[in-house]
Amino acid sequence: MHIIVCVKQIPDPEIPSAKFKIDPATKKVVPPAGVPPVISVFDERAVEAACQLKDKNGAKITVISMGQGKVADVVKHALSMGADDGITLQDSAFDNLDSYGTAHVLSKAIQKIGEYDLVLCGRQAADWDSGQVGSILAEMLGIPVVTIARNIQAADGGLRVERVLKDGYEVVQAPMPCLVTVSNEVGLPRLPTGMGIITATRKKIPAWTAQDIEIDPAQVAPEGAHTEIVKLSVPIRDVQCEIVTGKDAGEAAVELAVRLRAANII
Amino acid sequence: MDTHKGILLCGEIEKGRLAPITVELLGIGRVLADKTGQELSILLMGSDVGGLSEEALAYGADKVYVAENPLLEHYHSDACTMVAADLCRKALPSILLLGNTDIGRDLAPRLAGRLQAGLATDAVELDIDPDTGLLVVTRPVFGGNALASVMVRNVRPQIATVRPKTVKPAEKDTSRQGQVIRMVAEVASSTLKVQVVERVEEKVEGVRLEDAEVVVSGGRGIGSSQNYEMIWELARLLEGAVGATRPACEEGWIPMLHQVGQTGKIVSPKLYIAVALSGAMQHIAGCSGSKCIVAINQDPEANIFKVAHYGVVGDFKEILPAFMGKLKELLAK
Numbered sequence: 098m099h100i101i102v103c104v105k106q107i108p109d110p111e112i113p114s115a116k117f118k119i120d121p122a123t124k125k126v127v128p129p130a131g132v133p134p135v136i137s138v139f140d141e142r143a144v145e146a147a148c149q150l151k152d153k154n155g156a157k158i159t160v161i162s163m164g165q166g167k168v169a170d171v172v173k174h175a176l177s178m179g180a181d182d183g184i185t186l187q188d189s190a191f192d193n194l195d196s197y198g199t200a201h202v203l204s205k206a207i208q209k210i211g212e213y214d215l216v217l218c219g220r221q222a223a224d225w226d227s228g229q230v231g232s233i234l235a236e237m238l239g240i241p242v243v244t245i246a247r248n249i250q251a252a253d254g255g256l257r258v259e260r261v262l263k264d265g266y267e268v269v270q271a272p273m274p275c276l277v278t279v280s281n282e283v284g285l286p287r288l289p290t291g292m293g294i295i296t297a298t299r300k301k302i303p304a305w306t307a308q309d310i311e312i313d314p315a316q317v318a319p320e321g322a323h324t325e326i327v328k329l330s331v332p333i334r335d336v337q338c339e340i341v342t343g344k345d346a347g348e349a350a351v352e353l354a355v356r357l358r359a360a361n362i363i
Numbered sequence: 364m365d366t367h368k369g370i371l372l373c374g375e376i377e378k379g380r381l382a383p384i385t386v387e388l389l390g391i392g393r394v395l396a397d398k399t400g401q402e403l404s405i406l407l408m409g410s411d412v413g414g415l416s417e418e419a420l421a422y423g424a425d426k427v428y429v430a431e432n433p434l435l436e437h438y439h440s441d442a443c444t445m446v447a448a449d450l451c452r453k454a455l456p457s458i459l460l461l462g463n464t465d466i467g468r469d470l471a472p473r474l475a476g477r478l479q480a481g482l483a484t485d486a487v488e489l490d491i492d493p494d495t496g497l498l499v500v501t502r503p504v505f506g507g508n509a510l511a512s513v514m515v516r517n518v519r520p521q522i523a524t525v526r527p528k529t530v531k532p533a534e535k536d537t538s539r540q541g542q543v544i545r546m547v548a549e550v551a552s553s554t555l556k557v558q559v560v561e562r563v564e565e566k567v568e569g570v571r572l573e574d575a576e577v578v579v580s581g582g583r584g585i586g587s588s589q590n591y592e593m594i595w596e597l598a599r600l601l602e603g604a605v606g607a608t609r610p611a612c613e614e615g616w617i618p619m620l621h622q623v624g625q626t627g628k629i630v631s632p633k634l635y636i637a638v639a640l641s642g643a644m645q646h647i648a649g650c651s652g653s654k655c656i657v658a659i660n661q662d663p664e665a666n667i668f669k670v671a672h673y674g675v676v677g678d679f680k681e682i683l684p685a686f687m688g689k690l691k692e693l694l695a696k
């Protein structure tokens with residue numbers, strides 16, 4: 098089985114809110130100084146899901162990531178977890194693409210890779226939280242898609258996938274090739290092993306440009322984007338928290354109950 | 364593009380009724396339709412849903428498209444994408460709205476792909492740009508640390524999914540009239556590539572989170588499933604539901620279905636008690652609609668105190684027993 102996993106590099110989403118900064122003029126997020134970017138949370142789970150399939154059934158895992166600068170770092174991270182090959186997609190034509198443009202670039206890269214049985218994406222990228230690229234990509238590739246998976250098993254020549262629903266889950270049988278978007282329920286990502294890190298460091302990671310995957314920059318030009326961000330702001334929170342105190346924790350707790358009662362909340 | 368007109372909603376049906384999110388879509392849909400002087404339509408897909416047309420009209424739709432087929436009894440991704448895409452190609456709506464629910468999250472991006480349209484997910488605010496007449500979708504990004512406004516420029520329809528409990532539900536007016544159109548929903552099981560083998564409903568213990576007036580949530584600081592008992596006890600005392608942060612779920616202290624947040628349940632109780640959780644924006648996304656938030660955390664700098672109305676700084680193991688003791692006394696009165 099050949100599994101392609103799409104991973105994105107993002108600013109660390111778990112930094113304290115106080116450190117989060119934007120530039121409203123350019124409508125961009127200012128990456129926090131000194132905090133290295135990370136692999137998007139659900140994409141790391143997608144790598145984990147791919148590794149689980151590899152452990153059980155044997156598979157080759159290829160990781161692809163479109164991005165700028167040190168985007169190879171997230172590919173290396175996936176390699177150190179157990180992926181076999183990695184490719185980055187780097188071209189100034191790929192900067193600031195919307196979901197549709199991103200899916201287009203990924204679809205071209207996947208077509209160049211050629212043979213595959215399964216494409217994995219995260220359920221959503223943990224920066225812009227869109228949750229679109231996986232499904233659009235599947236439509237472009239003309240393959241079935243199963244979204245928000247919590248478990249993926251090889252079965253009956255295809256895949257048996259559990260999808261997270263509001264009040265439970267659904268078990269579906271999908272043929273291959275197909276695309277599955279992965280949720281955190283597949284399990285915590287494995288830690289890279291020492292051996293994995295060494296292999297990852299030595300591995301050559303080709304960087305494909307627009308030309309390599311036959312994309313005419315005009316195809317992904319900003320004027321043609323399907324969506325445009327017209328404003329970016331930081332919401333103002335104006336809640337004043339009333340800190341309830343006492344001579345010790347127990348007394349503060351009693352006082353809290355009394356105040357909630359007085360305010361008719363309980 | 365100018366041939367695209369009107370607003371189309373994708374309805375959801377829950378236990379034989381229009382789902383709450385659908386009544387919310389009808390509310391915002393009506394507002395947008397009136398602002399642009401356009402028609403509001405809704406698509407109802409199911410095995411036997413025609414009976415809900417009247418209800419949809421009463422809630423503000425001008426037109427109801429009914430697509431009935433036994434294969435549509437439950438949401439099926441392939442089938443519903445086919446039916447909804449087919450309608451969009453025929454009816455040519457300018458705006459298409461869905462709920463940001465397990466259904467809409469799956470269906471909307473597939474439609475965006477298939478129709479080569481533009482999509483903004485998880486909207487908390489929708490408006491019409493006065494200059495262009497286009498839809499402006501405001502959505503939390505970066506876990507809720509920022510808000511982005513998005514417009515669909517060159518393509519149609521302009522698709523958005525709307526976060527539950529963020530827009531005002533429509534009011535019912537049974538005197539409203541409208542048109543009901545039955546579609547031929549031709550979906551053959553042979554064209555469905557993905558087969559649904561089984562649907563498993565997982566029962567949550569206690570009160571349902573979405574319906575609860577009081578929610579008590581615990582975070583990573585709770586430390587063990589044993590300690591989590593205290594959260595359950597407090598919830599029982601207040602006849603409320605039990606929530607959790609993602610780490611608490613991933614530690615296995617409580618089933619995943621209790622997760623509150625951006626990727627979990629959205630709750631809007633009268634009272635939300637947040638215990639030993641830091642108040643990450645991704646969590647707050649699920650509870651910021653609460654009328655009153657109470658925080659118990661030993662770290663006075665924790666973000667939760669920036670969104671809470673009442674707070675106690677300290678160890679929950681000392682605070683909760685005393686709090687519950689006093690509560691029992693007060694509630695007995």
Ligand SMILES: Cc1cc2nc3c(=O)[nH]c(=O)nc-3n(C[C@H](O)[C@H](O)[C@H](O)COP(=O)(O)OP(=O)(O)OC[C@H]3O[C@@H](n4cnc5c(N)ncnc54)[C@H](O)[C@@H]3O)c2cc1C
Nearest residue numbers: 223582583584608609624625626627639640641645661679
């Ligand atoms: C894309 C994305 C989506 C996400 N979706 C969700 C989501 O839907 N829901 C969600 O919850 N999270 C979500 N997260 C994770 C989120 O970012 C945080 O990591 C998570 O909410 C933190 O959980 P926590 O507050 O329980 O843990 P922590 O941040 O570790 O906080 C634990 C808190 O407990 C306090 N504490 C410890 N011991 C005690 C004690 N004895 N008494 C009192 N206080 C104590 C500490 O001071 C600390 O503030 C998401 C993350 C990403 C990136």
Ligand SMILES: Nc1ncnc2c1ncn2[C@@H]1O[C@H](COP(=O)(O)O)[C@@H](O)[C@H]1O
Nearest residue numbers: 103104163218219221222227228229230
């Ligand atoms: N630049 C990218 N490179 C590789 N994969 C991506 C990229 N952007 C998005 N994806 C994939 O698409 C998923 C959904 O992204 P999004 O629709 O942006 O939320 C992510 O979890 C990734 O798996």
